[in-house]
Amino acid sequence: MDKKYHIETDAIHAGQEPDPSTGAIMTPIYQTSTYVQKSPGEHKGYEYSRTGNPTRTAFESLMAALEGGKHGLAFSSGMAATDTIMRLFKPGDHTIVGNDVYGGTYRLFDKVLKQYGLEFSFVDVTDPEAIEAALQPNTRLIWLETPTNPMLRLADIRAISVIAASKSPKIWVAVDNTFASPYLQQPLSLGADMVVHSTTKYLGGHSDVVGGAVVVNNEDVYLKLKFLQNAVGAVPGPQDAWLTMRGIKTLHLRMERHCENAMKVAQFLSDHSAIAEVYYPGLESHPQHDLAKQQMPKGYGGMISVIMVGGRDAGYKFVSQTRLFALAESLGGVESLIEHPGVMTHASTSDSTFPVPASLVRLSVGVEHIDDLLEDLQSALVGL
Ligand SMILES: *Cc1c(COP(=O)(O)O)cnc(C)c1O
Numbered sequence: 001m002d003k004k005y006h007i008e009t010d011a012i013h014a015g016q017e018p019d020p021s022t023g024a025i026m027t028p029i030y031q032t033s034t035y036v037q038k039s040p041g042e043h044k045g046y047e048y049s050r051t052g053n054p055t056r057t058a059f060e061s062l063m064a065a066l067e068g069g070k071h072g073l074a075f076s077s078g079m080a081a082t083d084t085i086m087r088l089f090k091p092g093d094h095t096i097v098g099n100d101v102y103g104g105t106y107r108l109f110d111k112v113l114k115q116y117g118l119e120f121s122f123v124d125v126t127d128p129e130a131i132e133a134a135l136q137p138n139t140r141l142i143w144l145e146t147p148t149n150p151m152l153r154l155a156d157i158r159a160i161s162v163i164a165a166s167k168s169p170k171i172w173v174a175v176d177n178t179f180a181s182p183y184l185q186q187p188l189s190l191g192a193d194m195v196v197h198s199t200t201k202y203l204g205g206h207s208d209v210v211g212g213a214v215v216v217n218n219e220d221v222y223l224k225l226k227f228l229q230n231a232v233g234a235v236p237g238p239q240d241a242w243l244t245m246r247g248i249k250t251l252h253l254r255m256e257r258h259c260e261n262a263m264k265v266a267q268f269l270s271d272h273s274a275i276a277e278v279y280y281p282g283l284e285s286h287p288q289h290d291l292a293k294q295q296m297p298k299g300y301g302g303m304i305s306v307i308m309v310g311g312r313d314a315g316y317k318f319v320s321q322t323r324l325f326a327l328a329e330s331l332g333g334v335e336s337l338i339e340h341p342g343v344m345t346h347a348s349t350s351d352s353t354f355p356v357p358a359s360l361v362r363l364s365v366g367v368e369h370i371d372d373l374l375e376d377l378q379s380a381l382v383g384l
Contacts (some may be wrong), residue, residue, distance in 0.1 A: 102345075263282050
């Protein structure tokens with residue numbers, strides 16, 4: 001599409017043209033591994049489906065449009081997307097990473113990639129000065145997650161991108177935008193170089209498909225990533241690409257309701273005597289609420305974390321006693337989920353210098369009726 005549309009329109013149309021041979025309005029699922037050539041090297045742009053598949057191409061164009069970027073690349077999971085970005089770097093290269101990232105990201109960096117000579121410093125990225133202080137002559141990348149999983153801390157993408165761009169050679173800034181989704185935050189427009197997603201979460205939106213994506217503007221970085229995508233091969237199949245596109249068609253509608261419901265849940269939990277603290281960027285009590293208003297002007301997302309007054313045991317009871325909020329890992333689907341990060345999503349950080357508090361409970365607020373959600377939480381908290 002040449003015309004620039006609003007994100008709500010792009011979510012439904014970008015990268016997707018009616019099928020020219022049948023008029024089918026939905027992108028066909030090209031369930032094929034290979035493509036017939038007329039003579040060697042003479043083909044219609046597709047040779048083999050690890051390298052490229054038309055359904056995946058549509059999804060990749062859609063992702064680029066949503067993030068306001070030039071190039072999208074799809075992967076078989078968020079971790080595969082992250083791993084492929086890290087293969088741009090070589091032994092001895094140093095990355096500054098938030099000390100409050102998704103447990104799987106920490107595990108990949110600390111337990112896998114360190115073995116291959118990549119170096120990491122885990123720092124408090126809520127403070128741009130702490131990033132400045134952690135810079136080394138071999139620093140090549142700053143890896144941000146904002147808001148963070150699970151503490152809902154924010155990194156100032158614009159301020160950190162200015163620091164990174166002022167260095168020579170330039171330091172790249174990658175932002176894991178999974179929690180906000182491109183509907184609420186577009187890191188490239190704030191100066192970041194790469195955006196990475198677990199499309200498993202808000203983009204897919206229905207807890208039925210695992211996937212990942214990267215969006216970049218820089219042509220050279222795109223070509224390198226495209227080479228790696230094919231060389232390494234962590235690509236999604238056409239069914240998964242299609243299902244994620246289908247989910248994205250309602251991204252804007254879902255995010256509006258996630259934000260609306262989460263704000264009410266956050267307020268309810270703030271007033272509850274069993275809850276010691278609520279982490280939600282939309283609350284005025286959030287230490288970075290002003291930054292949240294600038295960086296996420298349309299809303300603050302559907303994720304909330306709380307500290308239980310009664311500690312770990314109260315947390316276990318709370319997550320076991322909800323009925324609508326299902327006790328499960330993952331997030332970003334239409335249904336509400338609740339979990340205990342310390343033993344579930346973030347168990348891999350238990351040996352780090354930044355384990356999550358044992359009394360922490362994380363909620364992914366879905367798009368059900370708010371009264372039903374509040375009633376469920378109210379009754380699960382009785383006696384705690
Ligand atoms: C889930 C998640 C990932 C990993 O994505 P997968 O699709 O599970 O591989 C990365 N970052 C964040 C913030 C996540 O929540």
